[in-house]
Amino acid sequence: EVQLVESGGGLVKPGGSLRLACEGSGFAFSDAWMSWVRQAPGKGLEWIGRIKSGSNGGTADYPAPVRGRFSISRDDSERTVYLQMNSLKTEDTAIYFCATEHYYFDYWGQGALVTVSS
Amino acid sequence: QSALTQEASVSGTVGQKVTLSCIGNSANIGSYAVAWYQQISHGGPKTVMFGDSLMSGIPDRFYGSKSGTTASLTISTLQPEDEADYYCSSWDNSLNAYVFGTGTKVTVL
Numbered sequence: 586e587v588q589l590v591e592s593g594g595g596l597v598k599p600g601g602s603l604r605l606a607c608e609g610s611g612f613a614f615s616d617a618w619m620s621w622v623r624q625a626p627g628k629g630l631e632w633i634g635r636i637k638s639g640s641n642g643g644t645a646d647y648p649a650p651v652r653g654r655f656s657i658s659r660d661d662s663e664r665t666v667y668l669q670m671n672s673l674k675t676e677d678t679a680i681y682f683c684a685t686e687h688y689y690f691d692y693w694g695q696g697a698l699v700t701v702s703s
Numbered sequence: 704q705s706a707l708t709q710e711a712s713v714s715g716t717v718g719q720k721v722t723l724s725c726i727g728n729s730a731n732i733g734s735y736a737v738a739w740y741q742q743i744s745h746g747g748p749k750t751v752m753f754g755d756s757l758m759s760g761i762p763d764r765f766y767g768s769k770s771g772t773t774a775s776l777t778i779s780t781l782q783p784e785d786e787a788d789y790y791c792s793s794w795d796n797s798l799n800a801y802v803f804g805t806g807t808k809v810t811v812l
Contacts (some may be wrong), residue, residue, distance in 0.1 A: 624745065
């Protein structure tokens with residue numbers, strides 16, 4: 586059974602940093618492309634980036650709204666993908682989901698809540 | 704900023720057929736397959752289908768279609784457990800990003 590478990594969420598002040606982790610099991614993690622998607626309170630889903638598998642270069646891609654502030658990395662030995670968020674703004678308050686990606690998002694975690702507030 | 708437009712809400716009675724639409728443009732739906740996701744009470748989304756392929760475990764009362772820059776998800780016989788938020792998604796080659804729809808809340812009356 587595929588499982589994705591996010592951790593590291595919490596309360597952070599504007600301008601602060603936070604790192605989320607997502608541990609995967611039940612699938613070939615090192616072969617998987619991994620994405621992060623967020624959902625602000627009462628809002629829809631927003632893709633915030635992905636990291637390719639090592640065999641595909643292991644590079645990360647980001648949409649314009651978070652490029653330069655967010656970065657994604659992976660540790661295949663730990664079966665974990667990370668989302669480093671810097672210079673956080675109140676509008677970054679959201680539930681952050683990790684998901685496996687294969688032209689679409691096939692498996693999702695339950696999410697980690699990040700609240701940016703003073 | 705959602706690049707794909709969906710109805711805010713759709714409702715129906717048990718057994719009724721309902722259709723959700725997802726309107727995009729040539730950079731996204733017009734060029735790439737569309738995925739549909741079901742989300743219940745802001746939990747982790749569940750993938751319903753990609754293109755015309757139903758995901759494992761999803762009942763066959765769900766089916767999808769696409770014409771030009773509009774995609775649709777039809778639930779042929781609505782069931783109480785189908786009450787959820789539904790999002791469409793596609794790759795967008797002008798934004799170089801995945802884009803999601805605005806989401807449709809399906810209510811079973």
